Amino acid sequence: MGHRPVVILPRSLHRRLDADLPYETTGFRANLWSYFKYSNALAFFLNRWALDDLQQRYCFDVWHTVVLSPSGVCFANWQSRRRIPGLIRAVGDDVQPVTAKDSHSHMQTLISQWIPQAQKIVSLSRDMTSRLESLGVTGNKIELIPNAVDIARFSAPADKSELRKKAGIPSDAFVFLCVARNHPQKDFPTLLLAFQKLMASNTSQKMHLVIAGRGVPQLRDFIAPLGIQDAVTLMEFTVPSDNSMEFPPQALVDIYRSADVFVLSSLLEGFSSALLEAMATGLPVAATRAPGIVDQVQSGVQGLLSECGNPDALAASMRSIMENHEIHAQFSRNSLSTAQPFSWRQTAEKYVNCYNRMIQQYQTASHLGSV
Secondary structure, X not given: OOOOOEEXXXXXXXXXXXXXXXXXXXXXXXXXXXXXXXXXXXXXXXXXXXXXXXXXXXXXXXXEEXXXXXXXXXXXXXXXXXXXXXXXXXXXOOOOOOOHHHHOOHHHHHHHHHHHHOOEEEEOOHHHHHHHHHOOOOHHHEEEOOOOOOHHHHHOOOOHHHHHHHHOOOOOOEEEEEEOOOOHHHOHHHHHHHHHHHHHHOXXXXXEEEEEXXXXXXXXXXXXXXXXXXXXXXXXXXXXXXXXXXXXXXXXXXXHHHOOEEEEOOOOOOOOHHHHHHHHHOOOEEEEOOOOHHHOOOEOOOEEEEOOOOHHHXXXXXXXXXXXXXXXXXXHHHHHHHHXXXXXXXXXXXXXXXXXXXXXXXXXXXXXXXX
């Protein structure tokens, strides 16, 4: 769009990076998190020094900081002294703790103290906006900008048989797909129990469940006692390993395009990129009625929603979509149309508009201050 972004990375990652990118990258000269284990004052001092160094080198017009903790907390602390234009983008579990232990963590205390002082916070969903307001972030500081998806990549015509053969997925099965990292927030036990119940209740239809994401092969120990290991494929997917910087990698895009239904058993989502990618593929959705998910899926429109932690209810949703071809086709069309407004171009324009407003506010305040 004609602007000059500079991406700031942890120094260890920046040293390993070997890719031909269309933008500049640089390393961050402080460790955002480790110092907080010893002293808040020391951590803030060192991070302010590192941020000052970058600002002096690049003379940035605006900053875009990702995740409330620890980078957002450090940026808010620095911004309170420098008043530099910039936003902090929340991602989900940083503002929506999954457990009571998370809610009372050291970093959550710092979030409550510093995030309300930031100039602008980007929220991904209505539920996330409510959580930010409960922290004391005023409504005029919150900008709602959901995630985006490259719709053309996911909606391109596909030969499912060929894609399944390439991935080792049965070509004659009805395939359920879940894309998520192995984390308690995703509640995989509910999904796996639901799939076991579905298999036990239906002997005529061959079914297969694919779970793709970081750390999912570790689910084997849970799956084995359920007796469904032959009907479940676990695929490890992390960041690209070939320096192509293509994310998600094409292999994962092809997994989406080979599936029949997307299923998600999460207890909480910020704004699920995986769910958005599934809808961009035209997949019907069977998911839980969890915060974040209800902002993306309306039960009976793009799919069916059930209460969290209820394997029987999730299995019933999966079965209804699988057995009713008319419903499956309708949900598929609605999913694809729902994804259309979430293109990267439209999302980028929202951010640029937000940046320009922050810069204007900063210039106006600076002028008034000088007068």
